[in-house]
Amino acid sequence: MEVKVLNISGKETGAKVQLSESVFGIEPNDHAIYLDVKQYLANQRQGTHKSKQRNEIAGSTRKLYKQKGTGGARAGSIKSPLFNGGGRVFGPQPRDYGFKLNKKLKSLARKSALAYKAKDNSVLVLEDFTFDAVKTKSYRGLLEALNLDGQKTLLVLPAPDNNIYLSSRNIQRTKVVLASQLNTYDVLNAGVLVFTENSVKSLEEAFAK
Structure with missing residues (x-):
């Protein structure tokens, strides 16, 4: 050409x-x-995205309420992913794409x-x-x-x-x-x-x- x-x-x-x-x-x-x-x-x-897992959240680890008799689901910590402000399940972690x-x-x-x-x-x-x-x-x-x-x-x-x-x-x-x-x-x-x-x-x- x-x-x-x-x-x-x-x-x-x-x-x-x-x-x-x-x-x-x-x-x-x-x-x-x-x-x-x-x-x-x-x-x-x-690849620097990052969310905090349960073990990385700052907060108390005390049990919120007794295990049985409340009529609600059991809960062990305020850092549970089920609560607002808790850790994220399977969140993004730093990686090389x-x-x-x-x-x-x-x-x-x-x-x-x-x-x-x-x-x-x-x-x-x-x-x-x-x-x-x-x-x-x-x-x-x-x-x-x-x-x-x-x-x-x-x-x-x-x-x-x-x-x-x-x-x-x-x-x-x-x-x-x-x-x-x-x-x-x-x-x-x-x-x-x-x-x-x-x-x-x-x-x-x-x-x-």
Whole structure:
């Protein structure tokens, strides 16, 4: 699949990039995508939820009333889950929601997500660029030149660039990531993927290993 290379003014440079069929042209695997996104979202959960059980409630342990003869159910402590303010039965406890996935499956999921974006013509390639200084206006101008202002975009860079990252940080619905950090969820969550020429090479080299 060939994609025309644009400059930061949104004009064609005359160059073209051939997107690898082994990455952007595979038959997508929906189940692999489901598992990878599920793992990503599970890993975002803090898992710090906690409720107090009966043995953790502060209160007296005296018997409330005699065992028999009251006509009511027997009760041994005010900390019983049956009473207001008592402990909770089978309440949430701190836990790790993460689970393991094989590297090959995660790789298949990322390639499947990229293939979907390529089929939808939601992939743009820019010539390599940087900003001279940190300016939100510069990144806003880039989006406007590409007719992406207001759309959910994901810019993929081959290497860290603080000027670009900090310039984009204050704009809603935009995200900047490194090619080495690209994940299935971010690809699917973006409306348009914007690569630089070198980030396409970095991505394809990473998948080739």
